[in-house]
Amino acid sequence: QQQVKQSPQSLIVQKGGIPIINCAYENTAFDYFPWYQQFPGKGPALLIAIRPDVSEKKEGRFTISFNKSAKQFSLHIMDSQPGDSATYFCAARSSSNTGKLIFGQGTTLQVKP
Amino acid sequence: NAGVTQTPKFRILKIGQSMTLQCAQDMNHNYMYWYRQDPGMGLKLIYYSVGAGITDKGEVPNGYNVSRSTTEDFPLRLELAAPSQTSVYFCASTRGGGNQPQHFGDGTRLSIL
Numbered sequence: 001q002q003q004v005k006q007s008p009q010s011l012i013v014q015k016g017g018i019p020i021i022n023c024a025y026e027n028t029a030f031d032y033f034p035w036y037q038q039f040p041g042k043g044p045a046l047l048i049a050i051r052p053d054v055s056e057k058k059e060g061r062f063t064i065s066f067n068k069s070a071k072q073f074s075l076h077i078m079d080s081q082p083g084d085s086a087t088y089f090c091a092a093r094s095s096s097n098t099g100k101l102i103f104g105q106g107t108t109l110q111v112k113p
Numbered sequence: 114n115a116g117v118t119q120t121p122k123f124r125i126l127k128i129g130q131s132m133t134l135q136c137a138q139d140m141n142h143n144y145m146y147w148y149r150q151d152p153g154m155g156l157k158l159i160y161y162s163v164g165a166g167i168t169d170k171g172e173v174p175n176g177y178n179v180s181r182s183t184t185e186d187f188p189l190r191l192e193l194a195a196p197s198q199t200s201v202y203f204c205a206s207t208r209g210g211g212n213q214p215q216h217f218g219d220g221t222r223l224s225i226l
Contacts, residue, residue, distance in 0.1 A: 002172075004155075006155070008200050008208065009153065009196075010164060017137065032208070032212050034214065041219065041220075042219050042220075043117070043203050043205070043217030043218050043219050044156070044203070044217050046214035046215070049212060049214070051212070064188060088211055089155060096210075097163075098161060098163055098169075099142070099146075099161075099163075099207050099209055099215065100159075100171070101158075101159075101215065103148075103155040103156040104151055104155055105154060105155045106153070110152045
């Protein structure tokens, strides 16, 4: 129940394409769903986040779609660029008192020029 | 602001040796976390702390210990290194409360041979 399942494991798209990364969870007590972006040799950095009472959030070219009834959420990257090539992690917060996050397995995205 | 600083960046240990991974943050964050990252596995929480003098176990605490004597520092101790502890270790911090993001260091790459 504490798992977050992420797919696909890897993704290759052409520049300008719209990669979509999906995550699913079981625990309905999760209350905050961030996405992190990680470049090689660096730590993850927050990209965008959503609360479960919102169905969509957009920041620049990045959009989270959230389906509370299906317990699924996804990241869409519009007009993807080679600079977006990175590993992406979805996460879910299990407790606001501790800030603990449960991370998905990660998706390695390659955007070809 | 340096953010979250981890030292060392790389280390090779022999089986049975001990070492301490250092983590320091200068953002006056209350909450701090240690994760390990293994290929295809995402980030797994080892230990966390919600303030000086308070620590608790995460998902994968076996073989590790932590202490939190100051707000700034959160060292991770490996007492008897085992090959299964070969990983990339990340420290993170957050202010706590609300939807504050976790800020990550750039990691320590540890190999145990």
